[in-house]
Amino acid sequence: MDPRLLLQAYTLGMFPMGDADGRIQWYLPRTRAVFPLLPLPIPRSVQALRRSGRFLCTHDREFERVMRACADRPSTWITEAMITAYGALHRSGHAHSVEVWENGELVGGLYGVHIGSAFFGESMFHRRPNASRFAFHHTHEHLIRQCFKLHDAQLLNPFTGSLGAREMERDLFEQELRGAISIHRPF
Secondary structure, three states: OOHHHHHHHHHOOOEEEEOOOOOEEEEOOOEEEEEOOOOOOOOHHHHHHHHHOOOEEEEOOOHHHHHHHHHOOOOOOOOHHHHHHHHHHHHOOOEEEEEEEEOOEEEEEEEEEEEOOEEEEEEEEEOOOOHHHHHHHHHHHHHHHOOOOEEEEEOOOHHHHHHOOEEEEHHHHHHHHHHHHOOOOOO
16 A cells, blocks of 8 residues: 555545455445534543542654554554554654553554545544543544634544434535645644
């Protein structure tokens, strides 16, 4: 996977997923799941974790470890070629990770792609209950503070829906995407 091709695909609203044989498939769904860039309801369990100070969030300290942890499941769409390509995007400032730590141990996190003022959430993982939700809410609030215009979740499923994702028709998504990638915001 060429990192430049990967960035170009994101600017067109496409994203890759590896299949069971490790081949890369490109997707351009009719509807897109997005998170409105407004404060979202935070579950009581995540609020309690915040008050406890049990978890600490960092950005971009362990990108490859986060990506590999996201891939560490019985069935994954994250291939070695993707890990290499997204690693190159990370080194160029276009891919970011959010890490959740507990007593110095990496217990959750997420990663995604950043172009302009758009953030494309790719995957998340947890090794402690609610660690991925903790990372998500930290990231979403960070994007609001940084004045991002688009927080993409790609596909609506029960989990992204439970976090607050809403479906958007492709033509409206592409319009929002064009506007978001034309305005630069630092991650």
